[in-house]
Amino acid sequence: MPELPEVEVTRRRLERELVGKRFTQVVLRASKLRFPIPVELTTILPGRIVRSIERRGKYLLFDCECGWLLVHLGMTGFLQLLRGKPLPGKHDHLDFVFGDGHLLRFHDPRKFGIVTWFTGEPRQHPLLAGIGPEPLSGAFDGEYLFDSVRGRKVAIKQLIMNSAVVAGVGNIYANESLFRARIRPGRPAGTLALNECSELAAAIRYVLEKSIGEGSTYRVAEEAVAYYPQSFMVYGRGGEPCRLCQNPLDEIRLGGRSTVFCRRCQE
DNA sequence: AGAATTACCTGAGCGC
DNA sequence: TGCGCTCAGGTAATTC
Structure with a gap:
């Protein structure tokens, strides 16, 4: 499933x-x-003409001179950059053909993705207006996060997955960043101290940037290698030994999402 | 307002 | 072999 790093790597390649x-x-x-x-x-x-390609959270925005093409890959969507006009397969829902022979193909079995069109200011679009700061921008730091958790009873993991709080943090990187910050996913958000918020904000930035870096070889036409499961510390590793202390990792559900953590390393 | 729940959708994996 | 079930999870919409 494409998360922010995959979307950003896709954006750079398409750009x-x-x-x-x-x-x-x-x-x-x-x-x-x-x-x-x-x-x-x-x-x-x-x-x-495509004037520019931008990203907001997990949304891709194509500036098309007279308006914006807005694309979200949902859970299972990907964009393939092809040459010529190869025959479409199952779930190849949409093709954009370009004058130089390139073809951009949108594929999405589960149809959770979004392709839409709008004119005007991107920040005013209903799907974008309520999105919080970009996690890789200076606006997202410990003080901002501390301000956001104040008084909130929801689990910290659910809070950082709330796009109104911070853009583009999905289940994988929520798990990974909480492990890196040594914070239990189920902690009520409001119980985090400022220094913990700073650790967590830094951890989110770190895991996202690291993944973008590792994705530098990712090719849009080879969607299968979007990220590198073997590099995850906790995601998808419930029951397996913690990479730091060897304690078996716990797997629980928070808000219906698979949540993995180390009860020894994360408090 | 915040929190919780539902809806959308298909493929994979499983038990029988 | 095939049926029915559960799971995967982003996020908008809805409800409490």
Whole structure:
């Protein structure tokens, strides 16, 4: 499932390949993903140039001169950058054809993704307006997080997965960053001290940046290698020994999400 | 307002 | 072999 690092690596790759390129055709095969895909994409985009590609949380934003193409990969979505016009397979819902022979293909078996179109200011779009600070920006630090946890009873893991608090932290990196910060995922958010918030904010930044770095070899056309499970400290390792103390990792559910932690290393 | 729950969707894995 | 069940989990929408 694409998390922020995968989206960012995808963004960088597409930025290199597509900025300045002109859409010549849009082929729609699915009528809706999470939301209906606007049919006007097929008439608006041809002739337009990709001016820039930006990211907000896990959303990709393509500046298309007269408006924005907004893409979210959901749980199972990915973008493939292809050449020519290879025959579409199952769940290949949408193709963007470019004048230089490139084809950007949206594939998403579970249709949790989003492809939509809007004009105006991205920060005013309903899907983007309520998103909290970018975790890799200066706006996200210990003091901000401390301010956000104040009075909150919800588990700290659920709080950092709340996109209104901080953008783009999903289940994998929530687990990983809490382990790195040595904080139990189930702790009521409001019980965290300022220094713990600082540790956690730094840990979130660290695990995301590390993953983006490791993803430098990730290729959009090879979606399967989006991240590197063997490098995870806790995610997907319930019952296995902690990499630091060898204690078997606990696996619980928080808010319906698989949550893994070390009861010895995390307080 | 904050917290909890539901809805969306398909493939994989499992027990029988 | 196939059926039914559970799980995976991002996030918007809904309810409490």
